[in-house]
Amino acid sequence: MSALLEAQDLHASYGGPAILKGISFTVGEGGITTVLGANGAGKTTLLRAICGMCHRRGRVRFAGQAIENKATEDVVRLGVAHVPDGRGTFLHLTTEENLRLGAYTRHRDKTGIAHDLERVFGYFPKLKERRKQQAGTLSGGEQQMLAISRGLMLRPKLMLLDEPSFGLAPLIVQDIFRIMRAINIQDKVSILLVEQNAELALDLADTAYLMETGQVVLSGPAEQIRSDPSVRKAYLGY
């Protein structure tokens, strides 16, 4: 499996103290990589650093291109869909408008967009019901579905997902993770998943990294990480 995304010695900050202190990782082409860690470990910043949403230093390559100096929208245009924490919903716009915005970079492709809309409605039929509704009125779970769908509308090569399970009921979380796997397999989208729920994340991922205070402390295939005693104790609770 060749690397789709590769970061080396990545540092990041928001102008103040360093949040990422030189970390390296890769996301394989077609694979699912997960980053685990406690609150404040720097997981969200890691995703933001890839997309140029904070000050960063180091090397990041995506699909063979250096992106460490690219603006957010240019990284996105290369095919990186970032589903941010807090879901980034356009609350005043309708569900459908939110989805159309996902496909903004190829807004001339009318038939393609229509097709993709149907595809995401296939994954999340709830969204079709809420199509004309203001997105601010959707429930938390629906907004998460909307956020993932919006990312999909980009037809990305890589999706960055920031805690998709956050604040959602277990059943909905399972649903979402099932669909993420489907997206990975059917749509050939590689995934970088940041998650608190280590159990679920390790089930889904093929590779895992463990972060503590801005550094990678452990990495390897998901199975191996799962069996690591310290991880079991700290993150899996058994």
Add this chain to the structure above:
Amino acid sequence: MDALLHQVFAGLASGGIYASLALALVMIHNATNHINFAQGEMAMFSTYIAWSLINIGVPYWAAFVATIVISFFAAAAIERILIRPVEKAPVLTVVSVFIGLLLILNSVAGWIYTYTIKSFTSPFPSEPPFGNKFVSSHELGAIAIALFVLVAMYLFFRVTPLGLAMRAAAENPASSRLVGIRVGWMLALGWGFAGAIGAIAGMMIAPLVYLDPNMMAGIMLYAFAGALLGGIDNPWGAVIGGFLMGVLENVVGALIGTELKLTVALVLIIIVLLLRPNGLWGHKVVSRV
């Protein structure tokens, strides 16, 4: 009764003025979430540009189009150069920049063109239509143009991807970048369009109230009130709000006298806003936390 009817028509005519400037306010609001207090002065300055062009012999419609284009680029440049540095500053700082811009435009216009009033050409016939005594051709024409701008703007925001992207950029810049929207350009574009709409408004207003550096002071207040009354995020609402404002002001003046007409009109609007916090036709925003 005839007099009251006449007041209603006069109110509609002034309402058309408020509506056209209100549209520029809606444009910037939808693109940037700000209320641009300098909008009136920008429109005034655009009108002086048109006046200068007409004065050196450029035919009216050529000057009209040229002014719109110049205003578009000038407004976009203002956003890029003057507003961008405070993009991330607290909203009050931005308001302060707007006030600064207002003062600069007003003062520079007075310096270049002096404060004496100038008549401004109307593209419409000088005879009132159908021989009526209620509305002049220009007033009717100005209303028609305001409605035309309204429809164009509505379609732009509702139907085109660019319009959608602009609304998105205003609401949530971070998310917008994540779908590939160049937010900086959306803001500049929003200002550009608002500048262009303001220019149209100015050129329609000036023949009625005459061109002078302070021409927009009162109009801006009414446009602001009208836009909020109708709903600042909705061009239709803002236009209807503008017309309502014009009629309200005239009818109140006719019924209770002029001494307190402004006060009464404003109190009425605030009562409406208390009952309908998003304006009469604004979009209700419900958000879950």
Add this chain to the structure above:
Amino acid sequence: MNLHHLKRAIMALFALLALTPSAHAEKKYDPGASDTEIKIGQTMPYSGPASSYGTIGKAEAAYFKMINELGGVNGRKINLISLDDGYTPPKAVEQVRRLVEQDQVLFLWQNLGTPTNSAFHKYVNSKKIPHLFLATGATKWGDPKNFPWTMGGQPTYQAEATIYAKHLLKTKPDAKIAVLYQNDDYGKDYVKGLKDGLKDKAQSMIVAEQGYETAEPSVDSQVIKLQSSGADTFFIFAIPKFAAQTIRKTYDIGWKPVVYVNNVSSAVANVLQPAGLEKSVGLLTAQYFKDSHDPQWANSTDVKQYLDFMKKHHPDGDPKDSNNAYGFMQANLLVHVLKACGDNLTRENILKQATSLKNLELPMLLPGIKINTSADDYFIIEQLQMARFDGKEWRLFGELLDY
């Protein structure tokens, strides 16, 4: 007459003055005066809502610059310190105190605005600083008993309105009157003058009054209301912008009353042209100085002087703006007063000279208007002449009317 001639004429005047006895009198100075300089203070609305009047101060400064280049007054340069008050009373107080206490001007001159001057009226009188020829037409500036140091600088609004009242009573005693006025001291002074002039008939003759605020975009609504009152005579007491709107609207709605428009808003270029000359036919007003762009004065020497002055010395200003002509005339008047003071440049003497003008004729004033003042008459211009607009120019008619 070109500039060269103007310069020569002024120099000749100086030569004459050098021969007058006062020039040899003992030199006496109060603060602000010296062998080389006369310091004068002024507040003007260079910013704020009344900034359109700022050009008066600029025209006056330009005039003194010209005079100084020609050698000044009795060998002294005029130093006009003109400060912005933004047309707000607190700022005016502050700036006047600066002028008096820090800059130590000899006297104050042409301060603009009723509210602004009102704010420091008492202060300058308690300090005994001459407060001369104010650029406002309120009546209270002519009260030598209570405020001996303050003098107005133009016909009062009330007096002007009284003249209209008299004219109306003579020509149309059964008129039904509608009044449009600016809702501030300026407009209300006119209304008061009109009512005073109509005396006991005011109640019955005035059938409708409508005020407007300067912040209002248009006065269409007021005009319609006034029309519906059935009035056949219409008084417009407004500033140029609203007067032009009113004249046009009155015509457009087919209302044909006898229209009186106040002097401030009677300029052909600034008001009647924007309103439409054909819509202005028959307007009445009272004048005291020449409208520089009225064709009938095109050949008069002083108007040419004025236009020449504007071109050479105040090129940023609009010569059509009657405010500039006003400033030109006022600066002229002041130079006369200062010359008359000779070398006795005390505040007392300045006031004395300002209050003993006899039959002075000034450029830009209508032919025949003479300035007379005395210790108990502080009004400098007390003559006006009625005029009717014929579609091209104001036709003066009748006598000069004193008040």
Add this chain to the structure above:
Amino acid sequence: MNTTNKSQLLIALAAIAVALVLPFVVPDYRIFQLTMVLIYSIALLGLNILTGYNGQISLGHGAFYAIGAYTAAIMMDKANAPYWSTLPVAGVICLVVGFLFGLPALRLSGHHLALATLALAVALPQLLKYKHLEHWTGGVQGINLLKPDAPFGLKLSQDQWLYLFTLAVVVLMFVLARNLIRSRVGRALVAIRDHPVAAEAMGVNNAMYKSLTFGVSALYTGVAGALSAIAVQFVAPDSFPLTISFFFLVGIVVGGVASIWGPIFGGFFIQFAPNMADYLSKDLTGAVYGVFLLLFAYVMPTGVVGFLRKLASKSA
């Protein structure tokens, strides 16, 4: 008392010491200007309590300033009331008006609140000129007042005395404001500004607090207005143009939003920036003032106080 509190107290005492010396070393006309700075800073403090700490934008504080000024003027002119007695009355009247205005206003937010307050500022001059109130307000002509002499036979000029009197009021008002902001009430205000929903959930009565804030804010501005009437010795509708409300807003931005010291700097700006602009250009006075605003926004987007804090934290 922790170290920042201590150093703040030291700065405050030093500032008061300088302020006490000033009237004895500068001429009367400068004292008058400094008195105006103090007066503006009280008004700005009031606006800052509302806008800075409670997050409600007001474009209409000029109205409260005017109400305070007219209260003082009418009391002194019609009832021969001593000047000092007008301050509490002006404050209470503005408190009540502000509170009553705040009651409905709290239903409005953002732009709508801005419009409602703007309407207040627009309507007030009209009311002052209203024919049925003319008897009290003096209508368009306004009211002239006399400046108070120093009491107890003190050998002070009128300007010196009024300055010292104003300074005392400033110190009192600032101490009260500081205590208010550091109290539970103050924390509630900030909570309402930052997390309205959460504040409500935690049992903060938003509605009550917001209206009260409006009232207190108006009280401050009203007291400032009363002082201004005494200092300027004149009130008229033209003393309170719409621009004054805008300049108050600008003043808190320049000084520093949500800071106790900001209003002092803002007061200096409101007082001296127009003079500077006038000094630099007669043709473009307004434009120069506008450029000042832009420069302040660019160089010190968080106001003078924010700028100083940044400098201090960098040097620390």
